[in-house]
Structures are given as C-alpha cells and as structure tokens.
Amino acid sequence: MFRSRIARERIERLLTLAREEFKTNPERSRSYVELARKIGMRYNVRLTKKQKRSFCKKCNQLLMPDETSQVQRDSKKKLIIIKCLNCGNIYRYPYKVKSCH
Ligand SMILES: [Zn+2]
Numbered sequence: 001m002f003r004s005r006i007a008r009e010r011i012e013r014l015l016t017l018a019r020e021e022f023k024t025n026p027e028r029s030r031s032y033v034e035l036a037r038k039i040g041m042r043y044n045v046r047l048t049k050k051q052k053r054s055f056c057k058k059c060n061q062l063l064m065p066d067e068t069s070q071v072q073r074d075s076k077k078k079l080i081i082i083k084c085l086n087c088g089n090i091y092r093y094p095y096k097v098k099s100c101h
Contacts, residue, residue: 007043011036015051022062026086033060053082053093061086 018032033055040047055062056069061084063069070083073095082091 004043004045007039007045010039011045011047011051014039015054018055018062022064022068026061029062030060033062053091056084056087056089056091058089059084059087 014032014036018029018036021032022029036051037047037060039045053063061068063082063084065071068085070085072081072083073079074081078094080093080095082093083089084091
C-alpha cells in the first residue's frame with residue numbers, strides 16, 4: 001500500500017535522525033524514536049527486526065554497544081543480553097536462529 005510505503009520511509013528517516021542526534025541531543029534522539037514507533041502503530045507498519053532491536057522499548061533510547069547499552073553474550077543459552085544504560089531495562093535475544101527442519 002502506498003501509505004504504508006511512505007510510513008516506512010518516514011520511520012527509516014526518523015531512526016537515521018535519531019542515530020545522528022543521539023550524542024549531541026539524546027532527548028531529541030529519543031523523541032525521534034518515539035515518533036517513528038507512533039507512525040508504525042498508526043499506519044500498522046511493522047518495524048524490521050533490526051529496527052526494533054536498535055532502541056529501548058521502554059525509554060526509546062537508541063541502543064549503541066558500549067555507549068548507551070551493555071552487550072553480553074551467554075554462550076550456554078545462546079543469548080545476547082542487552083542492557084539499556086539509560087533506564088536499565090534488559091533484553092535477551094537468541095543469537096542462533098533455530099532451523100525449522
Ligand atoms: Zn531504556
């Protein structure tokens with residue numbers, strides 16, 4: 001759909017702006033992320049997995065390894081543990097995709 005294509009482009013642009021501003025203006029950076037998520041919800045556009053994992057769902061802070069996030073690997077459980085250094089929220093993602101076969 002045409003509108004969802006526009007929405008997707010706007011989300012991508014907002015996340016790019018958020019990346020550009022997160023050092024100089026973290027507050028504005030977070031508001032760009034917030035806006036990108038609002039557009040996604042409003043137009044029912046799903047963010048890509050990569051986009052979703054690029055920010056904190058709780059405080060909208062971009063998660064940059066060693067800058068705004070702490071990344072750890074749990075090799076036993078095959079998990080990546082990402083901690084948001086802004087609000088302390090923790091995310092766990094499997095880093096090995098299981099095969100369906
Ligand atoms: Zn956070």
